[in-house]
Amino acid sequence: MPPDVDSRTAILDAAERLFAERGYAATTIKQIGTAAGVNSALLYYYFADKERLYHDVLQRLLGTLMAEGERVFAAARSREEAIRGLVRVQGELMVSKPHVPRLIARELVDHKAAHVSGLMAQLAAGVFKRLCEMIREGQDSGELRDDLDPQFAAVSTIAQVVYFHIARPAVGILLGHGTDGPPEAVARAYTVHAADFAIAALSAQPARAPRKRRKP
């Protein structure tokens, strides 16, 4: 860790990386202390216990991601721009910090998102809700096909990118890049594809008689 950062930040940085790489249970206080360049007992000076440290790591990371999503969405001047912006923000974060998708996946399966339920509720009432409304408006005005559920469509859009990065080793094998996963350039190209795929699904008109809109 650089010497010009304070111990608290060094601990948070080291913990973020180690929790993502090894998981909460498999990461020890001593490992975090060593990686942060401080004595392991010092962690208990800054954080109540191991779980509280983990909680703070998540809040710091996902709080900034959400804020960026809000910003991009608010600045968008069209449906397509909004969708592309949201997909790009997610994709960029996960390409530039490859440990992030693993940290997210671990929180989902290890703790059922319990440490980020506040942020998720905020997302549900904020960007996600507005994205759904945006899709429904497009359907009502006839610009988007109306046989897809807006909420499900929003989930599908997000799902593509997050899954690609969580499953990166498996996707690497499928696409012929080996177990280290696809190189960065492919990951970036996939992000663009994901937006294309979602927009294609939404904007297409049904070929024949439109089906009734599904209720979730």
Place this chain on the structure above:
Amino acid sequence: MPPDVDSRTAILDAAERLFAERGYAATTIKQIGTAAGVNSALLYYYFADKERLYHDVLQRLLGTLMAEGERVFAAARSREEAIRGLVRVQGELMVSKPHVPRLIARELVDHKAAHVSGLMAQLAAGVFKRLCEMIREGQDSGELRDDLDPQFAAVSTIAQVVYFHIARPAVGILLGHGTDGPPEAVARAYTVHAADFAIAALSAQPARAPRKRRKP
């Protein structure tokens, strides 16, 4: 565990559930023994060590999933039927055995799919490859839009369903069902939606001049 199953199977069943719920590191040999109704030392009679037991759990589960995927794909008589069949097989497994998506997610992040690399390679050379070829044929014949990369489109199709189940607690909050995740009926409806979404994305013709096909 029922008394009519042998100890080896009881151990595998208990281990599958516990590894999925708590993770590899957080699951103890003693917990598995207790859940299986046998003494924990007996695990070392049937399995070399904890990791080998974990490996065998994965092979048993994903081997059968892959075989079912092969079967459904081979029996399909149209592009749409093949895509719907693959999505349905995945969705059904994850709805009926909710611990499975978590086990898969854990293997991806904890071990980078190392214990299933053989199965993934088999998938890459089998169903996945044929799915990609099928999409490309549809693009060449003009039935599918040709501005999407076939491999990326295949990943997007799969990604929707798997992510929904891995992220079930988060999706539950987003869709207003709480942290326990969406009820079974919603999960089943989403599976149908995912196939609709993929087919809509693939079958739509570009509204204006088609873009050049992207290279991954």
Place this chain on the structure above:
DNA sequence: GTCTATAGGTGGATAGAC
């Protein structure tokens, strides 16, 4: 604020009786 030392508890794995 940062360290040393350690208490108190649990885990994977083995030896060996039956």
Place this chain on the structure above:
DNA sequence: GTCTATCCACCTATAGAC
């Protein structure tokens, strides 16, 4: 095949010097 008993290693968290 299944069990009891146990070894040794390691972890979280605290006490207390500096």
